Amino acid sequence: MANAIAATGLRKHFGPTKALDGLELTVRSGEVHAFLGPNGAGKTTTIRILLGLLRKDGGDVTLLGGDPWRDATTLHSRLAYVPGDVTLWPGLTGGEIIDLLASLRGDGGAPKRRQELTERFDLDPSKKARAYSKGNRQKVALVAALASDAELLVLDEPTAGLDPLMEATFRELIAAERQAGRTVLLSSHILAEAEALADRVTIIRAGRTVETGTLAEMRHLSRTSVDADLDTPVVLDGLPGVHDAMIDGTRLRCEVDNAALNAVLSRLTSAGVRTLTCRPPTLEELFLRHYSERTGPAQQR
């Protein structure tokens, strides 16, 4: 089976609000697929349709070769899910919830793997869920999902609430899962996370797919944002690979293709650099600069 998830023309509305408006999503078996979009783009709605919690209003969707609404119960024994906002039963301990979730999926719960994961995430499984912080609740759901033998992991913004150390642990674990051949759908609004983990990326906005492919295919995603304060005004006209340049006296803001970075920087040093910041563009910047025209003027500012 080539595709773990295939959705075409997916539509869903809540009253007058269109949550999904012809969304396309294809996840190949064995890949880590990042599902990117700003808040409110429809990531969680899509995932809830894939889990059979919501009924689609239109379009076609297959999950692991079945219909996610009709075959929900049988399909769910083959996947594990980490919700974006993890709410747990306040009176149960983390360890009890991990075991419960395993039994709800219908697997044995792999005690050795579970032990190893709770240690790596530094989670105390004997605490009541009411006493957990947001990050610790997230860890409970992650341990339950990663300890399972599910062939598909559906993770909705799984690192929200994790500290940087645990985020690094999470990335190591996902990389290992990819080696082991598990399929992962990873929704996020953080581009760096997708860059670090994903084989392929789907970017959505306002319920529609804007772009899908490998990161290398999306050249404009591998640009660098440059902010500089210079001694003398600089002219960048005619340099290839420079986009959206804004020059205000000695201040410069622009985006540069990584291949052209060397040429631009030497032009800047010759003008005399006082301060310089280079960073990857955030997803929000990409949306503002690249996609606002294509998907209509609604969100242009």
Added chain:
Amino acid sequence: MINSLTSTPALVKLALRRDRIMLPAWLYVIVIGVCANAYTFSKLYKTPSSQAALAASARSNPALLFLYGRMNGTSVGALTAWRFGVWGSLFAAIMAIFIVIRHTRADEEAGRLELIGSARVGRQAPLVAALLTSALACVVLTLLLCALLPVIGLPAAGSVALALAIGTTGLAFTGVTAVAAQLTSGARAARGLVFCVLGLAFMTRAAGDAAGAAGPSWLTWALPLGWTEMLRPFAGERWWVLVLPLAMFAAGTWLAFVLAARRDHAAGLLPDRPGRPEASALLRGPQSLAWRLQWTSLAGWAAGFAILFAVCGAAAQGIGSLFGSSKAVEKEFQQLGGQSAIVNAYLAALMLLAGLCAAAFAVSAVLRLRTEETASRADPVLSGSVGRVRWGCSHVLVAVAGSAALLAVAGIATGLGYGLRASAQVSVGGEVARMFGAGMAELPAVLVIAAIAAAAFGLLPDACVAVGWGVLGLAVLVNLFGQSLQLSGWVLDISPFTHVPRLPGGTVAAQSLVWLCVIAVAFGAAGLAGLRRRDIA
């Protein structure tokens, strides 16, 4: 100046805004309930002789004394105070409980109070605001009753006394609830704790009233609700009794502030202990999860049932021996069927009450599904290999088995209480078996109410909480007040509790029990079918 009460007015405004529908609805139901009752009585029982006849039939029937309280006079006002004084107070207390928990522990558990507390808000302001909101509701309720009852034609002094009796009971439970909200870290547990106190208050006064002069009639004095009767509205008011609920309000408020100052935010006074690091073999799958989530509440209900019905069963002994005072009462007494029929009527009223209470448990157990859904805790279950019907059935089964267990406890406890105190010719085992059967006969009616809540959950999820509790409220209204209001037969017939036999003493019509079960299954199936088709919130 910033002190511990800073921003209280803003919080009261916020509370009133959040309660803008719930609060008027409560006030409307209580005020209309009392006033409609007074109006109907004034139309139905115009002559002193008809009033005396109603009073005589009620005085000789301990079942009615048990349900509504003792009768202090025979005027229309006194009859109204008898029929709706205790129950109006009960509803005012429930209103206060919901308001106070909603704006204290429920907000704290949900984390909303943390956000509020981080603003320029005094440490005690949220608690004070919740108490003020509840007190305000009680004051408005009192004023509305004071204004409306004299319009119907009742004497002014008695109207004010009845209004104050109902309003101050609300205040007393405002105080009790404020304390409970400090004790537990969960809103559900806090609410359960106060409802235990409320149940105890009802049952102690009921036992005290039904026991008559020979029995432990002092029990009526023990807690609120009984104080409403002791104030004697429309029958030589004893104004000083009002000191009791006001003192309870003051003491509760004081204790709540003392406790609040001693604990951390979001913590109860009873600390959370660490639990098992691994799930036991008993926590496997959705059904065991449903039991795990609900068993503490069920155990609390069962303990309450056991104690209270044993006490009330014991109070049945001696009933009937104390009604021989006047000729009219004597005659009425014989018409009702003499000693054994009177005791049976009393025990049957007890079982009706057990049925209504068990239905309340069943509704709350079914509606737990909705709580789980809106808190997003249904998602992890349903994204496991668990079908929706299986998940829905898990909590419905708790409702069914739990309410059956509660009715069994009520029957057995009543039988034990009555059998152990009754004279030698009554066998304890026989009484227990008889009352067990009487309790279980209520089950089909309970199941209909629970099934309607389940149907609403599947088909009208947004309205299911209102529908579930509304249907139960309707059944309470119809079965406890329908007859004295002389409602027509079809109105009485809409409540499932009208169709269960009045046991012990009545005849069992198997057909109606079977029909109730069929209706319950139909509603339940409709709910599960709806759940399969709809979106999960």
